[in-house]
Amino acid sequence: MLLQRPFAAIAPTVDGDVLAVLARSDASFTAGQVHNLMGTYSYSGVAKALARLVAQGTVRSQRIGSTTVYALNREHLAAGAILELAGIRGRFLERLRAAFDQWEPVPVFAALFGSAARGDMAVGSDIDIFIVRPAALEEASDAENAAWSSNVGHLQESVLGWTGNDSRVYEVGERELGRDLVADDPVLASIRREGIPLSGPREFWSVTTHGRTG
Amino acid sequence: MADSYVTLLVHAGIAASDVLCCAALGEHSRGQNHAEAIALLAKVSPDRSHDLGTLLNLKTKAGYSHQPMSKGDRAKAERSAERLMAALDALPTT
Numbered sequence: 001m002l003l004q005r006p007f008a009a010i011a012p013t014v015d016g017d018v019l020a021v022l023a024r025s026d027a028s029f030t031a032g033q034v035h036n037l038m039g040t041y042s043y044s045g046v047a048k049a050l051a052r053l054v055a056q057g058t059v060r061s062q063r064i065g066s067t068t069v070y071a072l073n074r075e076h077l078a079a080g081a082i083l084e085l086a087g088i089r090g091r092f093l094e095r096l097r098a099a100f101d102q103w104e105p106v107p108v109f110a111a112l113f114g115s116a117a118r119g120d121m122a123v124g125s126d127i128d129i130f131i132v133r134p135a136a137l138e139e140a141s142d143a144e145n146a147a148w149s150s151n152v153g154h155l156q157e158s159v160l161g162w163t164g165n166d167s168r169v170y171e172v173g174e175r176e177l178g179r180d181l182v183a184d185d186p187v188l189a190s191i192r193r194e195g196i197p198l199s200g201p202r203e204f205w206s207v208t209t210h211g212r213t214g
Numbered sequence: 215m216a217d218s219y220v221t222l223l224v225h226a227g228i229a230a231s232d233v234l235c236c237a238a239l240g241e242h243s244r245g246q247n248h249a250e251a252i253a254l255l256a257k258v259s260p261d262r263s264h265d266l267g268t269l270l271n272l273k274t275k276a277g278y279s280h281q282p283m284s285k286g287d288r289a290k291a292e293r294s295a296e297r298l299m300a301a302l303d304a305l306p307t308t
Binding site for chain 2: 138145146149150153160167170171172176187
């Protein structure tokens with residue numbers, strides 16, 4: 001699926017993307033504002049979709065002066081399902097965080113990165129996940145390391161089940177990360193810049209690049 | 215040189231996985247979908263599918279990282295590839 005276009009999972013049409021925009025808030029929008037927020041499709045395509053959705057009752061329109069504004073009809077029988085679908089990206093992040101919380105040991109840090117984090121996935125995009133493995137595992141038993149690998153594998157199976165997307169796990173050991181590596185490695189730099197934290201402290205990058213204190 | 219070694223181990227493990235799948239299922243994974251390849255091998259051997267997962271994630275890491283593979287990663291690649299190739303020993307030779 002395309003996490004930034006959840007309605008495409010069931011109906012890859014402009015109407016679905018319009019609903020996704022309107023579901024974000026209780027505010028009313030002009031057709032032009034909806035078009036700008038979508039960033040895709042033509043203005044006339046968006047306007048026609050709004051007209052169809054108004055005809056279905058899922059969207060309400062209101063004339064204000066010479067302008068027409070649109071809002072999701074939150075009383076519609078379909079509104080609950082629309083809001084549920086629109087919130088898929090947030091629920092995906094919650095599931096990832098909940099999954100990491102169950103690990104023993106938990107990752108030092110984990111983050112969603114790449115197109116899934118940026119919101120510019122294409123059909124066939126992988127879901128990129130960065131994981132920092134605790135240093136303690138380097139001296140741990142084979143069984144403990146196998147359990148860690150098993151957790152990673154199960155997470156990837158879960159991601160496939162939840163989204164239909166393959167995942168790519170970029171795993172580094174805690175001791176592999178150093179100030180210079182983070183500064184010089186373009187992929188780590190992009191993870192630091194764009195990554196969405198899933199496990200571990202949000203100040204992880206600050207601690208890693210400026211050294212640990214205490 | 216060390217990364218070339220890990221890359222060869224990854225490819226050996228993937229090839230072993232393909233043989234195991236062909237022998238048991240009559241098919242092997244095609245394309246670049248890691249999850250599908252792991253799921254297919256899991257039908258033959260869940261334990262070996264974890265080894266394939268380890269190798270594929272090391273392949274991912276080699277693709278992302280500009281740093282040489284660590285000693286730990288080399289050891290992981292060796293163990294996973296060895297277990298996959300050892301599984302071939304159980305296959306009939308005819």
